[in-house]
Amino acid sequence: DAKTTQPTSMDCAEGRAANLPCNHSTISGNEYVYWYRQIHSQGPQYIIHGLKNNETNEMASLIITEDRKSSTLILPHATLRDTAVYYCIVRVRNNDMRFGAGTRLTVKP
Amino acid sequence: DSGVTQTPKHLITATGQRVTLRCSPRSGDLSVYWYQQSLDQGLQFLIQYYNGEERAKGNILERFSAQQFPDLHSELNLSSLELGDSALYFCASSVSGTSQETQYFGPGTRLLVL
Numbered sequence: 088d089a090k091t092t093q094p095t096s097m098d099c100a101e102g103r104a105a106n107l108p109c110n111h112s113t114i115s116g117n118e119y120v121y122w123y124r125q126i127h128s129q130g131p132q133y134i135i136h137g138l139k140n141n142e143t144n145e146m147a148s149l150i151i152t153e154d155r156k157s158s159t160l161i162l163p164h165a166t167l168r169d170t171a172v173y174y175c176i177v178r179v180r181n182n183d184m185r186f187g188a189g190t191r192l193t194v195k196p
Numbered sequence: 197d198s199g200v201t202q203t204p205k206h207l208i209t210a211t212g213q214r215v216t217l218r219c220s221p222r223s224g225d226l227s228v229y230w231y232q233q234s235l236d237q238g239l240q241f242l243i244q245y246y247n248g249e250e251r252a253k254g255n256i257l258e259r260f261s262a263q264q265f266p267d268l269h270s271e272l273n274l275s276s277l278e279l280g281d282s283a284l285y286f287c288a289s290s291v292s293g294t295s296q297e298t299q300y301f302g303p304g305t306r307l308l309v310l
Contacts, residue, residue, distance in 0.1 A: 185241070
């Protein structure tokens with residue numbers, strides 16, 4: 088599976104958009120980009136995933152660059168409850184989902 | 197709430213002991229995954245079961261074993277426990293375990309070995 092690189096930490100003001108970047112320059116053509124988050128030692132929570140096209144759901148938007156070497160997770164209106172560690176994962180096999188260190192997002196009032 | 201349940205929530209035991217962690221997947225999911233999250237290692241995949249059969253192994257120690265029962269719940273057995281086994285253990289499930297399915301995680305079991 089392709090390796091990902093994420094910033095260690097980020098801050099965001101409450102009510103503003105949070106944009107979390109992820110680099111995956113060695114991604115292969117059949118690998119999807121997945122985003123999960125983990126709030127304070129709870130189980131990781133699925134957010135969104137995509138292959139080539141931008142995706143949006145009720146939680147977030149995922150923007151994948153045309154060359155697929157990077158992506159950005161967008162939380163449009165961050166709340167205090169969005170404070171968590173966000174993991175970007177690229178994978179083709181479902182049975183070896185590799186979580187890196189993630190980005191610790193702190194939403195501040 | 198992901199629909200995946202895990203028991204117990206907390207477990208405290210002593211070195212050398214054996215414990216069993218239990219997971220019930222989401223209704224309709226046939227595949228179960230176990231992960232370990234320790235402070236220094238992050239989240240690591242241990243093992244996957246699909247419909248009662250082992251499908252894949254990750255970084256699972258020989259002292260650890262798992263099984264999935266006909267009702268699809270799964271148990272992770274940890275034996276000869278060491279201090280370093282203290283961690284959060286998560287179970288996840290997906291419909292059939294094929295490549296691009298989303299895994300849904302349970303709340304975890306926090307194990308403390310003293």
